[in-house]
Amino acid sequence: MSKTNTKHKVSKIAQLASKLSCAALLAIAISATPVTINSVSAADTAVSIPKDSLNSVMWDFMAKEHLLTDASSKKIVMNNSILVHAPKVAEDQLNLPIHVDARSIKNIQKIVVIADLNPIPKVLTYEPRQAEARISFRIKVGQATPVRAAVLDKDGVWHVGGTFVDASGGGCSQPAVAYGNDDWVKRLAEIRGRIWRTPGQKSAKLRFSVRHPMDTGLADGIPAFFIEKLELKGADGKLLGNLYINEPISENPTVTLFPILKEATTAVQITGRDNEGNLIDVAVPAPVQSSALQN
């Protein structure tokens, strides 16, 4: 583990505070808004931004900041065939499950997931290659917010779908998270995972988790500490997909992907790094077909 972990050990005690800082930062995010809008480049003058079906006041800004910054952007269309599944109400605002299904779009360059009203809105970028265009993951939300998936195709068209999540849980909804866990440094970047195959299905299901605090860096004195990139390859070295995850992804990121594995015996190699240079490199073994659905 990197030497810098010590400071995180100290900061980890205040980790809850770090996660709870969203509200304070929101104010900063808002006050910064007009400035950033003015600085958006020529791209947005050429591409018109369609009306937002979720009626978010941040939508135009999101489009300019996170979609039109891609040089190949030519057009944005709202597309309700892109499915974003989430519970209507976030019971645990530190672990809101999301499933994005963009299989209706062909020739995908990338999928960008944005939660408009988060202090850091951009959740992840996924570039499925030898994989189906769908993904499950969990995010942190600071308040009720649209969660949208924008899918860029090879022609430069952004297809945008989404849903609205309410962040008011029940009165008993405070999550019971075991903080102050002393072994967290020892267990940093511990990887768990498994591949399932259902006979007759084109894609396999890969679910994995990486033990990592995913600190947002929003609280005083607590540096951002998060996984930046994960690359998935088949046993033959062929790229299955790239996943760039950002700070809003929940602690201990847990992700489901749907790689298309030609051979039943194919393992998946996951490599990546966090922003402090901790490296991840692990093989998820091929599924044991017969037992996959039994235990």
Next chain:
Amino acid sequence: MDKVRRSLLIGGASSLVAPILPAPISPLNAAPLRYNLKAQRIAYNSYVVIGKTEDYSPDNGGDIVNVAFIDTSDGVVLIDTGSSRRYGEALKQLIYATTGKDVIRVYNTHFHPDHCLGNQLFDKKKIAALPKTISGLKASGEDFSSNLYRILGDWMRGTEVIIPEHVINYSSEKFGKHRFEMLPFKGHTDADLAILDHETGVLYAGDICFLDRAATTPHADLESWHKSLKEIKKIPHKIIFPGHGPADTTSRSIEQTDTYLTWLEKNLTKSARSGKDMLEAAKMPIPEKFQSIDVIELEIERSVAHLYPGIEEKTLPFLGQGDS
């Protein structure tokens, strides 16, 4: 994260972006909000006020919890105080109308807000709780209260968190002829107080037992909870009064809570082993025998949020560890 909600409510930032509106006041509620509490006698000198087996809503004002009071010759002993100051007021009136006496002892069975936010109406020196209930309420009470303000709106007006000052570090105490045995359990939360009234044989179980209302798990430790249920089963009693649901003369509340939690954990484990994510896991089919349990679908969805990450960590195979 409840802190976030709180700071949004008081921080002012929220009004700039997505207004966090108080719970809507329906035309029906335009008149002053009133709880319609009724006392039912379940044993000698013993009364219960049974809450609706629902989730918090602006319609029920948080009248979703059971409380009980015992009319002793020394004064009234009250078990739990409800979700709001206004509830506490209605309860105090009801107690006086029923017994003509003042409250001399209040117990908070655990730190959840539906059980303690009516504390304001009672003398905090007389409010008794287990040490971890007190520390839990100190740590989370304000957040609970903010949440309820958001969900219930005006019902919560004037509600403040009152921390119990009487620490329960003894095994029983007597008021009038009633000897109350303190039974400290855990599992629903870190500290769950059950109370046995030896005079009547009524066992006040708090949220260790639910009946015909799905158990809630935001602070649950299922292993401890099962252990507690096993223990509670051995305690001789005539009636169990659960934290939610009707009074129970057949120990059905123990059985139902136990089988429901077992089923829940088993299914979540099975889902994790078959690679389901949280959204998929929440869609588990509900067996016939549980279908009459109120708010079960909602509570399953909530429980997935509380329990699934931990269960997944136990079931996903360890593959290795990154390094620098």
